[in-house]
Amino acid sequence: MKPPLLALALGVAIIPGLAHAQAEEIDAGIESPGNQVFLVRNDRGVMQYDTRTTNPGSGPNDLSRTNLGPYMPQLTASFSYGGVKYLFLRTGQYVGLDANSENVVQRLSYIDNNNWPGLAPYGNKIEAALRFKGSTILFFLSDGQYIEYDMAQRNIAFGPIAMNAITLPSLQNVAGQITGAARWDNNRAVIFLRGQRHMWFNFRGVNASGLPTPNFGSQFAQPQVFAGGYQGGYQAPPVPQYQPPVPQPQWQQPQVWQPQAQRPQWQQPPVQQPQFQQPVGSPGTINRLTNKLNYTADTQTLAMRPDSHRIATGGWDNTLSIWDSSGQTLVHAVAISLQGRGDLLLDTAFSPNGQRIVTGSRQTGNTAEVTVNVWDASTGSQALILQGAPTGFCQSVAYDPQGLRIAAGCFSQTTGNAMVRVWDANNGAQLFQINGVDGPVTFSPDGNLLASASGATQEINIYNSRTSQLLQTLQGNAVSGIKKAVFTPDGTHLVTGNFNGTVTVWSIPTGQIVSSFSGHAGPVNDIAINRNVTRIASAGEDGRLILWDSSTGRQLSSYNGPKPLRNVLFNPDGDVVLTGGDENIIRIFAD
Structure with a gap:
């Protein structure tokens, strides 16, 4: 049996026949080829999943007779990288197995500065691990901190640092409660928590979606009975004082895509009309997608010069790109590394x-x-x-x-x-x-x-x-944290986008909430207000762009994107909306 990769599809699906099953705690997720994932329970039973569906496969299974067997009792975290499955044990040790054959390719050794430079002080604190963007691995520690480890550079790239609303939004309230994690696909993973709960984690937004959900009644509800438990105590294989590191080709030739700081190709296809001229349409709606512009990296920021003749974009490519938008075609004017x-x-x-x-x-x-x-x-x-x-x-x-x-x-x-x-x-x-x-x-x-x-x-x-x-x-007691704030053009109100998916309008003179709009299934990442304060646009973690009537809170129109949106802005005339996010596309909408 080949252990697979862990992560999960958005939403909670009820598994037929398991509605009354009692879920066990999840300690680790093991990813494998073939769209499979194994979730290791605290009773060492293993549930097999097919990542292409929301339904579990066989299980609970006993892996004690496989090549994983010697390590199962003490397994606490796992991830796959460069054709190797890395298993981390509570003893502060690790082992590397070939992803396909599961033969040992890196012998059981202690985590030290020879094989994991910088990670040695935290070897006994690892609770979960996730393969993240490019060559980055997230290690979640028992003290509520986390580490970003760069497999290509073989060092700690970021941390250890506490999980909070800035570093890992939406996970700050569960810091120290993480028991396991698993990657599902290139966009998301699942985080398992004490108390038989889980949360979805978005790689591109680097945050969790929604609140902790009970495993019971979800696709992670698992039968309690497991007859394949281990007999006797666990005896870890002997570990020499020093193991010469085995050559690791994945550090010379990473097989995971890494963002490349290359010039975005926005020149083709050309814009068919000046995107900021008054188009014909129904006022108050996003009724035409006038252009869709490919970009080379997830767009974390989007800005427009006051005269609308320049647009600035940037994100994971760590380059600020400035585009001339005064003519019929967007022209790449300046790139700042x-x-x-x-x-x-x-x-x-x-x-x-x-x-x-x-x-x-x-x-x-x-x-x-x-x-x-x-x-x-x-x-x-x-x-x-x-x-x-x-x-x-x-x-x-x-x-x-x-x-x-x-x-x-x-x-x-x-x-x-x-x-x-x-x-x-x-x-x-x-x-x-x-x-x-x-x-x-x-x-x-x-x-x-x-x-x-x-x-x-x-x-x-x-x-x-x-x-x-x-x-x-x-x-306010119903915003769950504030992600974005913008004053209205007359300065009398402040509009905020909130972690709980709402847009709130505050009165500056009174300090009171005037109105609150609900329509997003996750955090509101950005908001914009048109010049005459008749409309508010919001971009959400759920991929939705919503255009609101600012006086009534009525949704005038919306666009549902496949991935989280990070930015939204109006042009100075208020008849064009631009948005960008994790899909590597800047979209331009017009009334």
């Missing part, structure tokens, strides 16, 4: 005059890198040095509407501290720092107010943007 300034572009914003652009990115591993930078939007050269510019995880940046100040919301990967910093946009001098909040950050239209929140809280603070004085705190 962020090499040495992070490994993921998270947010960007044009200055009001369109001459500069500020970026926020994520630090690469434990190497200190400046992750808030200001660029010349025409040449791509660095335009301004920000005093005391932060390192770490900077997910939100903003220019004030007068172009006088720059704000960034950041999170330190080493200290765990959250902070918002504000600089003079002309000379780069730091004006002040606000501790305890990390974004999203946004300025009011007159530039006098600065709003910021922490993604883990259900409140957002309003500050004097010149003095940092806290003026107001907006509190």
Whole structure:
């Protein structure tokens, strides 16, 4: 029997005949070729799944007589990479098996700096493992932290760091409760929790979808009876003090796709009409997809110059691309590599005059890198040095509407501290720092107010943007954390996109919630408001783009995409909507 790969399809499907079965705790998932996955229970029974369906195959099975047998009693985590199944044991050891034959190709050894550089101090803390993007492996630790390990470079790329609303959104409340994990396909996995529960995990959004779900009554409801238990105590095979590492071709020739920082091919096919001219259609609806533009990387950020003649995009390719959109065809005008300034572009914003652009990115591993930078939007050269510019995880940046100040919301990967910093946009001098909040950050239209929140809280603070004085705190008990915030053009209201899938409109004068719209099945990643405040657009983790009537909360129209959407914006006239996300496509809609 060949153990398979673990992860799960979205949604919960009831398995016929198992509605009353009692589920066991899941300790590990083993992925194998042939669209199979094995879930290892705490009684060492193993359930076999076909990843092409939501139905389980045979099981519970006994793998004690297979090549996996000697390792099953102490197995705590597993993943496959480069044709090798890696099994991690509670004893702080690991073994590598050929993915097809299951013959040992890397002998049982302790996790040390010879075979897993940097991972040795955490070998006894590993609770689960997932093959993530490219050559990255996620190790979930028993203390609630996690590590991103780069198999190609053979080192820790990121962490160990706590799971929170910035690093792993939606998993912060289950930190320390993870018992196992398994990859299902290229887009998602399943995380198993204590108490016979599970959560879906989106690779592209790097977050969990929804709340923990009981295994009972789901596709993970499994028969309790298992007659193949192990007899006697487990005796681990003897381990020598040092095992010379076996050559590992997967580190020389990774077989998993890695994002390549290449020039996006947006020139073909050409745009058939000026995308920002007034088209004919029914006002108030997204009724025409005017263009679909292929992009080379998951789009984490999308911005438009105030005159709409330039568009900026970026994401997992760690390159800021600026496109000329003034003619019939989008032309790639400037490409700015962020090499040495992070490994993921998270947010960007044009200055009001369109001459500069500020970026926020994520630090690469434990190497200190400046992750808030200001660029010349025409040449791509660095335009301004920000005093005391932060390192770490900077997910939100903003220019004030007068172009006088720059704000960034950041999170330190080493200290765990959250902070918002504000600089003079002309000379780069730091004006002040606000501790305890990390974004999203946004300025009011007159530039006098600065709003910021922490993604883990259900409140957002309003500050004097010149003095940092806290003026107001907006509190709501039904938002489950705030992902995005935007002032209305008249400055009287603040609109937020929330982790629980709602869009909330807050009154600035009263501090009260005016209205709340529900329509997304997961976090609202971005929102936009048109110039005359008649419509709100929201982009969600569920792949939906929704256009709302801002006064009634009625859904005017929607688009259902196959993968999470990260960004949405209106053009200045409000008759065109752009959105991007994990599908590597920028879509342009028009009324």
